[in-house]
Amino acid sequence: MHAAVRLLTIVTLLLGLMAPSVFAANVGFEEVKIPNGAEAPLTAGIWYPTNAPATPHVLGNFTQTVAADAPIAGNRLPLVVMSHGGGSWYGGHDDTALALAHAGFVVAALSHAGDTFDDQSRVLQLWRRPAQLHGLVDYMLDKWHGHAQLDAARVGAFGFSNGGFTVLVALGGVPDLSTIAPFCEAHPDQDLCEALEHAGVDLHIGANVPADAWVHDPRIRAAVIVAPAFGFAFSGARLSGVRAPVQLWSAADDRHQPHPYYDEAVRDNLPHAPDFHVVANAGHYDFxxxxDARLSRPRPEICSSLPSFDREAFHEQFNADVVRFFEATLR
Incomplete structure (x- = not known):
């Protein structure tokens, strides 16, 4: 009888360890301003579990069902910070943020000043992005009004395109930006190089970037990296400092960052094999x-998919896989 009781106790404890950190009915949301030294404050969006009633709210070109500025539900909550792609903003991956928040995570996404839809003035000052992401983690763990309900030992990061580059640096990568100019000289017709030329960006910047410009953040314990930009800038030696587990995503029909210079370069040079996913028939922007119609009309280049690709169905699976990865690695 005593043995049975002990066994039941052990099973109960194990189930408790395996269970989500919080059971909440809805997702709360708020926008915050984060101090950024002498520059203007950074803007971030934060999604989190709540038991408050949720209603539809417009966020940019999307409508999300959230409880605005609601109380946070739960304690010792894991945190995932997000870094968007070039020319985007903090709401660029709102569906993934919502999925993570529904699963019990707090998600904080940053608008990277100088590389947003309304300000591309510092698009190739790539070292600014990891420093900004580091500042977001600082803010969330130390100054956010809900910081006492976070678990500082369970911090993850999600990054797409330029954001994937950003997260690689945060994990310990040290890119060589001097590779950009010769790469684009050899591949002038690639979308990335054409976009940089169209923006009038001087590609010869790498030699003037000191190694200590790249800010790492050892608090980040796991990362989802999606179609990372400038993958060719990371050799094996320059990714040797990446120790955290990585889930890496690649679009099989990525014409913006064509194979094998981006995702494959990262996959092959990480010191530990990532959880690697190649999505058939997907293009770069299918991530x-x-x-909806509000965005499809003005931005068809990021909204169009191949006729054989169901973006909505893919995102249901993609978000579920991202949630499972962080649940497994941020225990």
């Missing part, structure tokens, strides 16, 4: 949420 962005499905568009």
């Amino acid at each position: 962005l949420p499905p568009c």
Whole structure:
């Protein structure tokens, strides 16, 4: 009898360890301003579990069902910080943020000043992005009004395109930006290089970037990296400092960052093999949420998919896989 009781106790404890950190009915949301030294404050969006009633709210070109500025439900909550792609903003992956928040995570996404839809003035000052992401983690763990309900030992990061580059640096990568100019000289017709030329960006910047410009954040314990930009800038030696587990995503029909210079370069040079996913028939922008008419008309280049690709169905699976990865690695 005593043995049976002990066994039941052990099973109960194990189930408790395996269970989500919080059971909440809805997702709360708020926008915050984060101090950024002498520059203007950074803007971030934060999604989190709540038991408050949720209603539809417009967020950019999307509508999300959230409880605005509601109380946070739960304690010792894991945190995932998000870094968007070039020319985007903090709401660029709102469906993934919502999925993580429904699963019990707090998600904080940053608008990277100088590389947003309304400000591309510092698009190739790539070292600014990891420093900004580091500041977001600082803010969330130390100054956010809900910081006492976070578990500082369970911090993850999600990054797409330029955001994937950003997260690789945060994990310990040290890119060589001097590779950008010769790469684009050899591949002038690639979308990335054409976009940089169209923006009038000087590609010869790598030699003037000191090694200590790249800010790492050892508090980040796991990362989802999606179609990372400038993958060719990371050799094996320059990714040797990455120790955290990585889930890496690649679009099989990525014409913006064509194979094998981006995702494959990262996959092959990480010191530990990532959880690697190749999505058949997907293009680069299929990792962005499905568009509605408000975005499809002005931005068809990021909203169009191949006729054989169901972006909505893919995102249901993608978000579920991202949630499972962080649940497994941020225990």
